[in-house]
Amino acid sequence: MSEALDLIQWPAFIASLTAAWLVASSAKRRRNIGFWIFLFSNMLWVVWALHTSATALVALQVCLAVLNVRGLFKTDPPT
Numbered sequence: 001m002s003e004a005l006d007l008i009q010w011p012a013f014i015a016s017l018t019a020a021w022l023v024a025s026s027a028k029r030r031r032n033i034g035f036w037i038f039l040f041s042n043m044l045w046v047v048w049a050l051h052t053s054a055t056a057l058v059a060l061q062v063c064l065a066v067l068n069v070r071g072l073f074k075t076d077p078p079t
Contacts, residue, residue, distance in 0.1 A: 005051040012044035027077055035071040048079065 015037050022034030042065040049057035 001026070002051075005048065007046055008048040008051070011039050012048060015041035015044060031075045032072065034067050035075065038068040038071075039065055 019034045019037035019041055020028045022037065025031055025034065042061045045061045046058055049055075049061065
């Protein structure tokens with residue numbers, strides 16, 4: 001189980017990069033999807049940080065999740 005938790009950092013890494021790419025898009029739909037992926041990456045980072053006792057990383061991810069929710073509200077899904 002510990003090895004599986006150690007590996008969570010890699011999907012979190014990939015999700016974070018993918019989200020950043022999408023959020024930088026000029027297309028509203030891609031930006032919206034990017035914020036959802038950022039929230040998913042925040043969750044993955046929190047799981048990994050709790051496993052490794054990285055308290056500051058947990059706090060950072062909670063703060064970033066709040067900012068990502070703000071971003072979701074500012075980029076409503078396309079109608």
